[in-house]
Amino acid sequence: MGKRLLQGLTLPLGVVLLWWAATEAALVNTTILPGPGEVFLAVADLVGDGRLWGHLDISLRRVIGGFALALLFGLPVGLAVGYCSRVREFLAPFLHFLRQIPPIAWIPVFILWLGIDEMSKLAVIAYAAFFPVFLNTAAGVGSISQGYLQMGRMLDFKWVESFRHIIWPAALPSIVAGLRLGMGNSWRALVVAEMIAASNGLGFLIVDSRQRVDTPEMYAGILVIGTVGLILDYLLVGLEARLLVWQDR
Amino acid sequence: MRWQGVTVDYPLRRLRAVQDISLEVSGGEVLAVMGPSGCGKSTLLKTAAGLVIPTEGTVQLGGDPLSGPSRRVAMVFQEAALFPWFTVERNVVLALPRTMPLAERASQVSRLLDTVGLSDFAHVFPRELSGGMARRAALATALARDPVVLLLDEPFSGLDVTSRRRLARELAGIIAERALTTVLVTHSVDEVLMLADRVVVLTARPGRVRVDFPVGLPHSRRGNEPELDTLRNSLYRILETEE
Ligand SMILES: Nc1ncnc2c1ncn2[C@@H]1O[C@H](COP(=O)(O)OP(=O)(O)OP(=O)(O)O)[C@@H](O)[C@H]1O
Numbered sequence: 473m474g475k476r477l478l479q480g481l482t483l484p485l486g487v488v489l490l491w492w493a494a495t496e497a498a499l500v501n502t503t504i505l506p507g508p509g510e511v512f513l514a515v516a517d518l519v520g521d522g523r524l525w526g527h528l529d530i531s532l533r534r535v536i537g538g539f540a541l542a543l544l545f546g547l548p549v550g551l552a553v554g555y556c557s558r559v560r561e562f563l564a565p566f567l568h569f570l571r572q573i574p575p576i577a578w579i580p581v582f583i584l585w586l587g588i589d590e591m592s593k594l595a596v597i598a599y600a601a602f603f604p605v606f607l608n609t610a611a612g613v614g615s616i617s618q619g620y621l622q623m624g625r626m627l628d629f630k631w632v633e634s635f636r637h638i639i640w641p642a643a644l645p646s647i648v649a650g651l652r653l654g655m656g657n658s659w660r661a662l663v664v665a666e667m668i669a670a671s672n673g674l675g676f677l678i679v680d681s682r683q684r685v686d687t688p689e690m691y692a693g694i695l696v697i698g699t700v701g702l703i704l705d706y707l708l709v710g711l712e713a714r715l716l717v718w719q720d721r
Numbered sequence: 722m723r724w725q726g727v728t729v730d731y732p733l734r735r736l737r738a739v740q741d742i743s744l745e746v747s748g749g750e751v752l753a754v755m756g757p758s759g760c761g762k763s764t765l766l767k768t769a770a771g772l773v774i775p776t777e778g779t780v781q782l783g784g785d786p787l788s789g790p791s792r793r794v795a796m797v798f799q800e801a802a803l804f805p806w807f808t809v810e811r812n813v814v815l816a817l818p819r820t821m822p823l824a825e826r827a828s829q830v831s832r833l834l835d836t837v838g839l840s841d842f843a844h845v846f847p848r849e850l851s852g853g854m855a856r857r858a859a860l861a862t863a864l865a866r867d868p869v870v871l872l873l874d875e876p877f878s879g880l881d882v883t884s885r886r887r888l889a890r891e892l893a894g895i896i897a898e899r900a901l902t903t904v905l906v907t908h909s910v911d912e913v914l915m916l917a918d919r920v921v922v923l924t925a926r927p928g929r930v931r932v933d934f935p936v937g938l939p940h941s942r943r944g945n946e947p948e949l950d951t952l953r954n955s956l957y958r959i960l961e962t963e964e
Pocket residue numbers: 731733734736738757758759760761762763764765799926
C-alpha cells in the first residue's frame with residue numbers, strides 16, 4: 473500500500489517540482505500560470521475564509537442528489553432491459569439515440585423546462601450518470617450464465633429468490649463498474665452546469681475567479697475539483713471491495 | 722429413471738444434440754455415460770434434471786413423466802456448479818429443502834460438509850477452493866436435497882490423478898451409503914471402472930447409444946481387478962474409434 477501510494481505520487485510531485493522550477497527560472501508568465509506556491513496559498517485562503525466549504529457543500533449536495541436520481545431510474549431500467557428482451561427491443565433504440573446527446577447540450581433545454589435553479593442542475597447530473605449506470609446494469613444482467621439460472625431452477629427458486637441469489641449478485645460487478653463511471657460523469661457534468669448557470673459551487677468558483685482576474689484561485693478551483701472527484705471515486709472503489717469480496721482480483 | 726426414444730433439438734442453432742435414446746437406470750444403479758465432446762452428454766443429463774424437455778420421447782422418474790425439475794433429482798453441473806458469490810456454507814444452505822426447520826439447518830450443513838470433507842471450509846468462497854474441493858462442495862449442495870437420483874456432469878475433469886481417485890472413492894462410498902441412483906457423465910475410463918454398474922457410450926452428435934456394457938462386479942472395488950481388463954480394453958478401443 474505504502475509503496476503503491478509512493479509510486480502513484482511520483483508523477484504529480486514531479487510535475488509540481490517542474491512547475492516550481494520553471495516559475496523560479498522565470499520561464500513562464502506568472503499572470504497566465506502562477507507558481508505552485510501561489511496556487512497552494514490560494515487553496516489555503518479558500519479554506520481559511522470558509523468559501524471553499526460553501527462551494528464544496530453545494531456541489532456535493534448537487535452531485536449526490538443527481539446521482540441518486542440516476543440510480544433511481546438507471547437501475548430498474550437497466551434490470552428490466554437486461555432481463556427482458558421485449559423491454560430491450562422497445563427501449564434500446566430510443567435510449568441509444570439519447571445517449572448520443574451530451575449532457576451539456578441539455579443544459580439550455582433543462583433550464584427552459586425546469587428553471588435556472590437546482591432542478592435543472594440535478595437533471596443534467598442525473599442524465600450524465602444515467603447511461604453508464606443503465607448500460608452496465610443491463611449488460612451485467614444480460615450476460616448472466618445460463619448455468620446459474622438452471623441451478624436456480626433445480627433449487628426451485630421463485631422469482632424473488634432467483635433475483636436475490638442469482639441475478640443481482642451476478643450483475644453486481646458490472647453494476648458497480650457502472651456506478652463508478654456514472655459518478656465520474658456526474659461530477660464532470662456538475663462542474664459544467666455550474667460554470668454555465670450557477671451562483672455557487674466549484675464550477676462557479678472557477679468562472680468567478682476568472683472574472684475577478686484571480687488566476688491563482690482559478691487554478692486552486694481546478695485542483696480542488698480534481699481532488700474531490702478522485703476522493704469520490706475512491707469511496708466507490710471501497711464500496712466495490714466490500715460488495716465483491718467473493719471476486720478474484 | 723427411464724428415457725424412451727428421447728431426441729433433443731436446439732432449434733435456435735438448428736442442431737440435434739441427441740437422437741432416439743432409450744435407456745433405463747434402476748434404483749441404486751450407477752450408469753456411466755461416455756462419448757466424444759459435444760455429443761450431447763450434458764444435454765441428456767439435463768433431460769433427466771427436467772431442465773431440457775425432449776423434442777420427442779419421454780423421460781420418466783419412477784413411472785411418472787418429468788415435465789420440470791424434480792425434488793428427487795439433484796445435479797452437479799459441469800460448469801457453474803456453485804454460486805461464486807456465496808460461501809460454501811451458504812451454497813449448501815440454499816440447496817436444503819424448504820421444508821426443513823431452521824433449527825435443523827445448521828447441523829445438517831455441517832453434516833454434509835463433513836461427508837465431503839470440507840468442514841474447515843464452510844466460510845470460504847468457491848474461488849478459494851482447489852478444483853477437487855470445489856467438486857466436493859458442489860456434491861454437498863447436490864446431497865443437500867436428499868435426492869433419489871444423482872446426476873454428475875464430468876465430476877473428475879480438470880483434476881489430477883490422485884484427486885480423481887480419491888473423489889471417486891468418496892463418491893462410491895456416498896452413493897452406496899445412500900443407495901443413490903446415479904448417472905455419471907465422464908471421460909475417464911479408470912473412474913468408470915471404479916464406480917459404474919453399467920457403461921453407455923454415445924456416438925458423435927447427434928448422440929445415439931452406441932454400446933451398453935454391464936460392468937458385472939459389485940461396488941467397492943479398486944477398478945484394477947483383472948476381471949475388468951477386457952472391459953477396459955474394449956472401452957478404450959471404442960472411444961478411440963469414431964462412429
Ligand atoms: N442451450 C443450448 N443451446 C443451443 N445449443 C446447445 C445448448 N447446449 C448445448 N448445445 C449444443 O448441443 C451439442 C451438445 O452439447 P452438450 O453440452 O450436451 O455436449 P457434451 O457431450 O456435454 O459435450 P462436452 O463433452 O464438451 O461437455 C453441442 O453442439 C452444443 O453446442
